[in-house]
Every structure is written in structure tokens, then in C-alpha cells.
Amino acid sequence: xxxxxxxxxxxxxxxxxxxxxxxxxxxxxxxxxxxxxxxxxxxxxxxxxxxxxxxxxxxxxxxxxxxxxxxxxxxxxxxxxxxxxxxxxxxxxxxxxxxxxxxxxxxxxxxxxxxxxxxxxxxxxxxxxxxxxxxxxxxxxxxxxxxxxxxxxxxxxxxxxxxxxxxxxxxxxxxxxxxxxxxxxxxxxxxxxxxxxxxxxxxxxxxxxxxxxxxxxxxxxxxxxxxxxxxxxxxxxxxxxxxxxxxxxxxxxxxxxxxxxxxxxxxxxxxxxxxxxxxxxxxxxxxxxxxxxxxxxxxxxxxxxxxxxxxxxxxxxxxxxxxxxxxxxxxxxxxxxxxxxxxxxxxxxxxxxxxxxxxxxxxxxxxxxxxxxxxxxxxxxxxxxxxxxxxxxxxxxxxxxxxxxx
Numbered sequence: 001x002x003x004x005x006x007x008x009x010x011x012x013x014x015x016x017x018x019x020x021x022x023x024x025x026x027x028x029x030x031x032x033x034x035x036x037x038x039x040x041x042x043x044x045x046x047x048x049x050x051x052x053x054x055x056x057x058x059x060x061x062x063x064x065x066x067x068x069x070x071x072x073x074x075x076x077x078x079x080x081x082x083x084x085x086x087x088x089x090x091x092x093x094x095x096x097x098x099x100x101x102x103x104x105x106x107x108x109x110x111x112x113x114x115x116x117x118x119x120x121x122x123x124x125x126x127x128x129x130x131x132x133x134x135x136x137x138x139x140x141x142x143x144x145x146x147x148x149x150x151x152x153x154x155x156x157x158x159x160x161x162x163x164x165x166x167x168x169x170x171x172x173x174x175x176x177x178x179x180x181x182x183x184x185x186x187x188x189x190x191x192x193x194x195x196x197x198x199x200x201x202x203x204x205x206x207x208x209x210x211x212x213x214x215x216x217x218x219x220x221x222x223x224x225x226x227x228x229x230x231x232x233x234x235x236x237x238x239x240x241x242x243x244x245x246x247x248x249x250x251x252x253x254x255x256x257x258x259x260x261x262x263x264x265x266x267x268x269x270x271x272x273x274x275x276x277x278x279x280x281x282x283x284x285x286x287x288x289x290x291x292x293x294x295x296x297x298x299x300x301x302x303x304x305x306x307x308x309x310x311x312x313x314x315x316x317x318x319x320x321x322x323x324x325x326x327x328x329x330x331x332x333x334x335x336x337x338x339x340x341x342x343x344x345x346x347x348x349x350x351x352x353x354x355x356x357x358x359x360x361x362x363x364x365x366x367x368x369x370x371x372x373x374x375x376x377x378x379x380x381x382x383x384x385x386x387x388x389x390x391x392x393x394x395x396x397x398x399x400x401x402x403x404x405x406x
Contacts (some may be wrong), residue, residue, distance in 0.1 A: 024070075036301060053402045067130070067389075075091075083103075159372065162184055177192040213257040234269075247280060310336050359372075388402060
């Protein structure tokens, strides 16, 4: 009974927090973790000099998205020849001025592929604190003013938890637990950390293989659960205890993460597969599988009854969420590492690796690119949306796009 009440309470808290933060961006791929911001959010549909609200210089490399809490914008970075200086930066959402920065020395390995970097994971927040994980497996919590609350050097506790290409899984907050996947081909695990102290609430072993996907929150039987994706498949767990609720064992991608819509999970697996977990446990129900729908690096985006994703050739496909059948597709200017984002204004927002921003109108029978803007820097990050504004970062610069002030 206590466990049921605890799970229900976590679900209620998470739903209320999601509703309060629906206009903000608190984690990788937004409030629902699927790239879409519900509610009355209106973004500019043209990117350019006139809609560039401000830019801010960044002192180090980073692939993680910006997160936004109220009038503050947070990003992580890593600097130095070995990328061993870890940074958290806070900017004013009003004018892009830097409000504060905090620096830490990495306690774990900073080796990674030259395309990625140590600050690859996106930070997350519960609205009171910012939680940042770096590829060095350093995990830090600060308050919104930058005061350190706790720090975990996970490599000190788990010395073999790393891979030679770098880690990039982004942590999330579910209820009163911070959840991170630290998956690799040696000491592979996922863990839930207490938000206030950073102490392990639970820790579970995970498949020993490199994995760059991030945890996903979804609904099951009226409760919020977390799905952990890896090359072996997807496992549903309780966010408060880490206990297994169900397991999809047919394999999944280790780069693009899945996306949830209610109690349905869309997974890059054998192409694309839609799953509906069984509250009684065991193997989830496979609603459909489309072998030709294959996302590349970017994760799929879900908007109500449609799915959008790009393949390795830069082709954008729209598919029906209930059947997986293709509705239309158009060729875009890729390649894409960052994932697309959207709100209810009928447009999708993309930034390719060369820094070209592209806006796609999806209100017609097929998608149409209606705006392009070259930022002139390599962009591997996913954009963020908050309060009618769009944010994107490179290694050197953070941009905010919004309608010009009257």
C-alpha cells in the first residue's frame, strides 16, 4: 500500500510540475521529453537578424541544450586542452548578459571522440536546483544562484564506468529522484539520486555496451514511470526504487532516444516500433513496427498524432503515430546531430551540423521549408523553447530568437 501511495504521489507531483513548467524547458527535449511544448506558445516562424534577440559568448565546448527557469538560461560547458575544467553558466533571459558561472575540475576521464565533448549531456532542473552531468561522470547540483549543493565524482565510486568515445546521456528528474544512465562496455549502470543530497536512492546494473540514449518519462496505469533504452531493448522502471516494471527485449538504438506520448512509447528499434507497456509486467504490446522508418542521430519528435524524424540522408519524414505509416517526406539540408523541436504553431525547428537553421511549415498536405538562417558555427545541440522564444547553442555562442519588441 505504501509503495502504491508513493508511486501515485510521485505521479501527481510530476504532472503538476510538468504543467507549471509547460512554457519552460527543464530537460533534454523539453517538458515531455519528446521535443514538443504543448500549450499556448507562439514562436517566430522566420529565423534571421531581425528575430535574433541576443547572442552570448560561451567559454568552452558543449553539446547539451540550454535549460530555462523563469528569467534565467543555463548551459554547461568544458574548457581547457583536456576539457577538464567543467563549467555551469547562467545568463539573463532578458538580454543575454552573464549572471554567474561556476567552475569545477573533472575527477573522471575526459577522453572522447573529437566530434563530441565532455559537456555533451543536457542539464536538468526541478525548478529550484540545476543538476549537471558531464562525460567525466561528475554530477553537480547548484541552486539558481549558483551555490553548490552537492557534487558526486561517480568515477571515484565506479572507476571503470567510461568509454573511449565519451558519454552523452542526459539526466532527468522524476518525482524526487534524479535519474542518470551511465552505460558503457565495462561498469555499466543506471542510478537514482536524492535531489537534496546526491546520495544513491538506488542503483541497477545495465547491459555492458556503449549507449548514448537518455531516460524517458511516460505514463503507465496512471503513474509516471521511466523507460531506459539500450542496445538490448527498453526497460520500464519505477523512478523511486529502480525496480523493473516491464522489459522489451528485441533491441533498440544506442544513439537516438525514443519518445513518449501518454502510455505509448515510440522506439528506434528494427526501424521504428510503437510499444504499450502492460501494467502487469512482462513484454510490452507491440502496436506496430515499420522497418523502413529509421531515425539517424536525431531523436524522433511527437506532436499529438504524428511523428517526425530525419534519416541519415537528411530526409524529414512525417508518420502516423497510431500506425507508423508514412504521411509525407521532404529532403532537407543535413546532416543533423541535434533533434528537432516544435510547439503548437504548426512549424518544426531544425539546426544542422553546419549551423543552418531551418523552419518547416507542417500545416499543409506536406512539409515545406519556409525559413533558413546560417549561424556560421558548427551546431550539434538540440534547440530549446521557452516563453515564445527559441534557443540554440554551439561551442562558442548561445542564441535567442524571438519576435522583435515593439
